[in-house]
Amino acid sequence: MLDLSVINAMFPPDLPEPADWERRFGPRVLPVGAEVTRFAPSPTGHLHIGGLYTAAVARALAHQSGGVFVLRVEDTDRSRQVAGAAEEFGRLLGAFGLAPDEGGVDGDGAWGPYLQSERRDVYLSHVRALLRQDRAYPCFCDKDRLARSAREQRAGRSPLGYYGRWAPCRTLAPAEAARRLAAGEPYVVRFRCPYEFPGRVRFADRIRSSVTLQDNGNDIVLLKSSQDELPLPTYHFAHVVDDHLMRVSLVVRGEEWLSSTPVHLQLHTALGFEPPAYAHLAPLMKAEGPSRRKLSKRKDPEASVDYYLAAGYPPAAVQHYLRGLANIRLMDVPTAEALAAPVRTDGMRPSGPLLDLPKLHSLSREFIASLTPGELYAQLLAWARDHDPELGSVLARHEELALAALAVGRPEGAPARKDLDRWSCFRDRYGFFFTELFGSPPAADDDRYGGLDPELVRRIAAGFAREAAGAGTPEEWYGALRELAVRHGHAPDTAAWRREPGRWAGPPRQVANVVRVALTGATRSPDLFAVARALGPDEVLRRLGAVAG
Numbered sequence: 001m002l003d004l005s006v007i008n009a010m011f012p013p014d015l016p017e018p019a020d021w022e023r024r025f026g027p028r029v030l031p032v033g034a035e036v037t038r039f040a041p042s043p044t045g046h047l048h049i050g051g052l053y054t055a056a057v058a059r060a061l062a063h064q065s066g067g068v069f070v071l072r073v074e075d076t077d078r079s080r081q082v083a084g085a086a087e088e089f090g091r092l093l094g095a096f097g098l099a100p101d102e103g104g105v106d107g108d109g110a111w112g113p114y115l116q117s118e119r120r121d122v123y124l125s126h127v128r129a130l131l132r133q134d135r136a137y138p139c140f141c142d143k144d145r146l147a148r149s150a151r152e153q154r155a156g157r158s159p160l161g162y163y164g165r166w167a168p169c170r171t172l173a174p175a176e177a178a179r180r181l182a183a184g185e186p187y188v189v190r191f192r193c194p195y196e197f198p199g200r201v202r203f204a205d206r207i208r209s210s211v212t213l214q215d216n217g218n219d220i221v222l223l224k225s226s227q228d229e230l231p232l233p234t235y236h237f238a239h240v241v242d243d244h245l246m247r248v249s250l251v252v253r254g255e256e257w258l259s260s261t262p263v264h265l266q267l268h269t270a271l272g273f274e275p276p277a278y279a280h281l282a283p284l285m286k287a288e289g290p291s292r293r294k295l296s297k298r299k300d301p302e303a304s305v306d307y308y309l310a311a312g313y314p315p316a317a318v319q320h321y322l323r324g325l326a327n328i329r330l331m332d333v334p335t336a337e338a339l340a341a342p343v344r345t346d347g348m349r350p351s352g353p354l355l356d357l358p359k360l361h362s363l364s365r366e367f368i369a370s371l372t373p374g375e376l377y378a379q380l381l382a383w384a385r386d387h388d389p390e391l392g393s394v395l396a397r398h399e400e401l402a403l404a405a406l407a408v409g410r411p412e413g414a415p416a417r418k419d420l421d422r423w424s425c426f427r428d429r430y431g432f433f434f435t436e437l438f439g440s441p442p443a444a445d446d447d448r449y450g451g452l453d454p455e456l457v458r459r460i461a462a463g464f465a466r467e468a469a470g471a472g473t474p475e476e477w478y479g480a481l482r483e484l485a486v487r488h489g490h491a492p493d494t495a496a497w498r499r500e501p502g503r504w505a506g507p508p509r510q511v512a513n514v515v516r517v518a519l520t521g522a523t524r525s526p527d528l529f530a531v532a533r534a535l536g537p538d539e540v541l542r543r544l545g546a547v548a549g
Contacts, residue, residue, distance in 0.1 A: 001134040005173040006178045010138075011128050012121075016127050018271075021122055023278060025111050032443055034067035035250045036325040039093070039100070040239060042074045043085035046093050047305040049355070050254065050284045054097050056322040060343040062101075067372045068375060071103035074239060075116045076232040078225075086115065092305050097315040111246045116238050119138040121232035123233040126271060127189055127223050127343035135270045136222055139169040140180055161218035162190065163505050170219060189223035191237075194266065201262045206250070206279035206345040216263035240264055244273040252279045255352075279345050284325070295355055302357060312423025313382045324363070325353040335367045355409060365421040373406045383423040391427060395435050404534040405433040408526045417526070430521040433534060441518045441543045448512055448517045460488060460514040462548035474529045485511040 015104075018221035028036060037058035055071075062069040073086045090104035100321075104108030113119060139162070149166040153159065170192065181187065198217035204212045222237040225282075232238075243251060258280045268275040286294045286300060287377065295303045302308075309319055320338045324331030327347040330338040349494035368376060377399065384392035395402050400469055419429050431437040444454035446462075452460075463484050471477040482492045489505035497507040518523055519540065525531060532540050 002131065002137070002174050003355065004132060006174075006181060007128060010131070010181065011425070015121060015128065016125055019127050021125060021245055028068065028247045030068070030153075031066040033065055035062050035065045036070065036246070036248050037046065037071040037250050037252055038066045038072050038103075038243070038246065038248050039064040039087055039089075040072040040074050040242075040253075042077060042080075042235075043082060043089070044080040045082055045297070047089060047307055048295075048303055049308070050295065050303075051286060052096060052098070052305050052318075053325060053415070054252060054254060054281055055324050056096075056319060057092055057279075057326050057343060058250075058327075060097050060323065061250060061252065061279075061345070064342045065307070068101045070109070070248070071100035071107060071114060072242060072246070073103075073105065074235060074269070075117045076235060076238055077116055078117075078232070091492055092309070095309060095315065096305075096318050098319070109410075116164065116242065117232065119238075119242065122231060122232060122245065123238055123241055127233070127237070130191070130270060131189065133270075133485075133523070135192050136174070136189050137170060137192055138177055138181060139190045139219075139221075140172075140177075140185050140187050141169060141493055142186075163217050163219060164196070167219050186225055186227045188221045188225055191221040191222050191263075191267065191270070193217055193219050194270075200331045201265065203261060203265060204277065205258075206277055207282075207348045208280065208350050211221060211261075212259070213262055216266055218263070220263060221235060236260065236387070238273065240267040240273070244268070244271070248276050250277045250279060252281065255280045255282050256334060279348075281326075281348070282350055282352040284355045286355055292354065294350070294352070296546055302355065310387055310424070312380075312387065312425075313360065313364050314379060314423070315389070317360070317367040318369070320363050321360045324359075325355075328353075331359065331363075335363065335370070361421040368420045369418045373403050374505070376406055376513055377402055380423050380426060384426075388424070388427070390396055391431075391437070394436050398434060398519045401433060401534065402430075405430045409528040432522070432525075433531075435539065438521060438543075441546050442521060444547055444549070446517070448513075448523055450513055450523075452510060452514065456488065457514050458548050460484060460511055461518055461544045463487070464515055465544035465548060471529075477529045477532070479516065481512055482508065514547075515544070518543050 002438075013488055030036070039051070039055040041047065059069040061067075071090060073089060074087060075081060080480075086105050090107070091445075093099055100107065103112065103114035105115060107114050127136060128316055131138075139163075149162075150160055153161075153166065169190070178336050193216060195215060195217055196217035200212050201215040202212045220236055221234050223233055224231050225323070227481060233241075242248075261278060263282075265275055284295045286295050297303045316339065317337050320330070320335040323341075323343055326343050326348075327341075328464055329347065330341055333341070371379070377395070380402075381392060381395045384395055386392075392425075422424060427437065442448050444457040449457045464480065467484060468477055468480040471480055485508040486492050488511065490511050491500075491504040491506070493508060513523060513530070516528055517523060519525075519528070519531055519535065
């Protein structure tokens with residue numbers, strides 16, 4: 001083992017001891033059974049929907065137990081960082097109603113800071129402690145030496161790693177190691193794996209019950225190169241120290257970390273920590289023909305959390321859907337019930353849940369339909385201000401018209417029409433109510449008028465503008481429409497058309513369609529009289545007049 005004076009010289013002279021950090025980050029005072037969970041992304045790219053899924057599950061398990069949900073940013077891999085990604089995590093969690101109780105880039109909390117790059121001294125204290133116990137050692141192997149070992153291992157079909165005869169620094173004489181340190185040779189600090197010939201290790205998983213894996217036999221790197229301006233720890237070491245000192249009791253993370261759990265357990269033991277419980281979530285899957293594959297950041301736009309923000313899925317509906325992916329029993333209950341119900345790890349499947357956008361659309365549609373017009377308007381406006389500024393400006397100026405548009409076809413006290421499953425659909429479904437968004441109606445020769453002669457389209461628009469302008473009731477409105485149809489050789493009603501199709505120029509819907517397209521720009525719409533009443537007589541006449549010419 002290295003002499004203590006040599007070890008101490010590797011670190012800042014005023015570096016605290018591990019016991020100092022234990023006092024600073026003391027145990028949390030929480031109810032019995034309360035879980036402390038964390039979401040710990042790396043700022044190496046945009047947030048994946050799988051990350052949001054992990055955060056939703058971790059947060060639910062913490063809150064339903066009376067515990068705490070922490071956001072920790074694991075930014076020790078400086079070479080792969082994406083600018084702004086660390087700040088984005090807190091913003092996106094908040095946007096979907098999954099804000100942490102503490103943590104994030106600017107997060108307050110007695111167990112922070114919550115960026116690993118700002119906790120360097122915490123890690124150095126624990127690296128030094130392992131060196132003092134001879135559970136770690138400096139390694140001077142350069143990249144060429146490591147690459148040569150890897151080639152030899154591949155040729156001999158041996159596991160890749162730093163162990164056995166491929167770990168020369170593990171058995172380096174203390175005097176030689178001290179000499180090389182004094183000479184300023186670059187080094188990393190490696191963990192001294194307790195097993196030369198590792199066997200199997202068994203551990204509990206909240207989702208998978210008992211898991212048995214090959215134990216770790218590799219002397220992994222704990223502290224990166226001394227040549228770095230600020231040597232930082234590796235993920236494996238930093239997250240073990242942080243989970244302990246932040247008093248995390250349950251680690252919820254993706255299945256890809258399952259195979260790393262043996263080395264994490266070894267590190268907990270070496271540091272004298274009680275390891276947390278684990279729950280490894282299966283990855284989200286996508287159907288591709290008869291088979292399934294993992295959701296891909298490169299191939300699938302719905303893999304990005306930004307996709308759901310831009311589309312305008314209500315946060316409550318997204319939360320409901322994510323809980324349903326975890327516990328299928330929650331997928332087919334109302335959103336309020338799903339958000340109030342506990343998420344159960346024993347209800348999670350070890351196989352990956354299928355990301356099914358039609359199901360999300362259904363949940364979102366039901367949720368939006370459950371809102372009062374005022375609630376719907378407020379949520380729509382909040383989304384539009386961030387993601388469709390033109391729409392946001394129009395909605396802010398015309399609140400009364402927006403509420404009237406949303407109420408069209410919805411008798412007082414009746415459920416809302418289920419024609420919105422995302423806020424981004426509002427323009428298509430309701431944009432025609434607003435002059436700024438609608439503009440001019442289609443010209444008389446537009447295909448939406450069903451192939452009628454443009455001159456006939458103009459006459460119908462002009463005639464209806466004259467005769468229905470003063471209609472104050474639905475009966476008067478539709479009566480004028482029937483009279484206009486007959487005047488232009490069309491049947492007065494569908495029954496007459498079916499009885500004697502040869503007598504008429506066409507069914508009455510052709511005439512009604514002219515008015516519909518002139519007022520809404522579409523061949524399908526809510527009740528025409530209700531639309532006209534919401535638009536007001538001046539706007540109705542303007543649109544009909546524009547078509548009539």
